[in-house]
Amino acid sequence: MSHSDLARAAWADRFAAVAVENTTREYPYAAHHTTSGPDDRALPVELHPAFATSYDWHSSVHMHWLAARLVAFGLPTGLEARLTSVLQAHLSADHLATEAAYLRGTPHYERPYGWAWLMRLAAEVTASEVLAIRSLAPGFVPLVDVVEELVTNWVDGAAHPVRHGVHANSAFGLLLVLEAARSLGRDELAATCERAARQWFGDDAGWPFAWERSGHDFLSAGLAEADLMRAVLPAAEFARWARAFLSEVQPGDAILSSTTVRDENDPQQVHLFGLDLSRAGSARRIADALGDGEPLAAVLDDAADRLLASGLAASVGEEYYSTHWLASFAWDAMEAREHAAR
Structure with a gap:
């Protein structure tokens, strides 16, 4: 195993x-x-x-x-x-x-x-x-x-x-x-x-990731889009598209950093736990599609583990606003991690 x-x-x-x-x-x-x-x-x-x-x-x-x-x-x-x-x-x-x-x-x-x-x-x-x-x-x-x-x-x-x-x-x-x-x-x-x-x-480029993360997001609009195009485009075409679309992503950027949830009883704010989990899955799949030789892949792959860890505890906690949905995204991110490992 x-x-x-x-x-x-x-x-x-x-x-x-x-x-x-x-x-x-x-x-x-x-x-x-x-x-x-x-x-x-x-x-x-x-x-x-x-x-x-x-x-x-x-x-x-x-x-x-x-x-x-x-x-x-x-x-x-x-x-x-x-x-x-x-x-x-x-x-x-x-x-x-x-x-x-x-x-x-x-x-x-x-x-x-x-x-x-x-x-x-x-x-x-x-x-x-x-x-x-x-x-x-x-x-x-x-x-x-x-x-x-x-x-x-x-x-x-x-x-x-x-x-x-x-x-x-x-x-x-x-x-x-x-x-x-x-x-x-x-x-x-x-x-x-x-x-x-x-x-x-298909024509998108230079997505402004710095503008992402409103207070109740559970998806990254940019990473969700890149995840979709990863599934649509042939590998070489996706690599070109991803370099242009993800051109502003750098190590340490907010898009690759865990969220802050101050009130875990707020049903909208706990969406941010899901944001960490969904980004973990998307980042891992995008990195896997780009391959080991792509510097951007290493940046995304490194962030995925941190993001996954950030949302896990809430997915099995006692707050129903979190537990009624988060585990689905956690399992999806874990499966993305397993696929990348293989």
């Missing part, structure tokens, strides 16, 4: 405990449902029978992704059985059909962040080596059909991307959808994402 594998194993049980708690906790729940009239009073579990836990819809989706990922990684028998049971109960074909109908009827709901995590969950379930998880895959087909249509309409109708560091960020959403589309064999959707990435970001 590699050093990176050992690091993940040391955290897997703790993340699994968080995933069990979150995927079974119905309240508090921030429902972003737009009511159509005085009689439109359905409970979250009625609107979203698959994803009515973990504080809000998108966090529920990516906590279910984490649960499926952890089951595939390997857990003590009790935790594995508990998570598998939750996934089977929540991700039934009937529940997923209800979710598909909701997305079709509300085509701007959770765009693009929730769509992106939903695609990632669908890809994880479909590719799982665990039969009990993979058996849920057929139920995701109607959901993926809907998301493919929604994403296509979205990128065709948008002249400009959203570049800020929270849920509506276009680059982060496109990356997760693209990777899932490739995994699921959705070639047209993958091509749509690639085309949008080139149109929206």
Whole structure:
């Protein structure tokens, strides 16, 4: 087992405990449902029978992704059985059909962040080596059909991307959808994402990283964009693009430094823990794509470990505003570390 594998194993049980708690906790729940009239009073579990836990819809989706990922990684028998049971109960074909109908009827709901995590969950379930998880895959087909249509309409109708560091960020959403589309064999959707990435970001250069980090970001707009282009462009083309886009990045810059969270009970400020974790994952993947001979890769790689360590404790803490979502980003960053090590 590699050093990176050992690091993940040391955290897997703790993340699994968080995933069990979150995927079974119905309240508090921030429902972003737009009511159509005085009689439109359905409970979250009625609107979203698959994803009515973990504080809000998108966090529920990516906590279910984490649960499926952890089951595939390997857990003590009790935790594995508990998570598998939750996934089977929540991700039934009937529940997923209800979710598909909701997305079709509300085509701007959770765009693009929730769509992106939903695609990632669908890809994880479909590719799982665990039969009990993979058996849920057929139920995701109607959901993926809907998301493919929604994403296509979205990128065709948008002249400009959203570049800020929270849920509506276009680059982060496109990356997760693209990777899932490739995994699921959705070639047209993958091509749509690639085309949008080139149109929206292909000519970017000299990104002003010094302007990043507002007080509730959980994504670096610049690193999310570079992470997307890493997945879109051939290696040599990406290296040229990255040198121009990341031209202002220097060792010690704020973009590569940990954040300061003064109030861990502030639901917006704790986004900054997620910023450290998401930057750790993006930086590692970008560095890995650039290769050892690129000086910029060493700068990014060096920062990734510090950023990962900065957000880990909050992901398994006692503050629900942190624990309902952070572990997903922590596990993603750990997987990026493992891939780079290999």
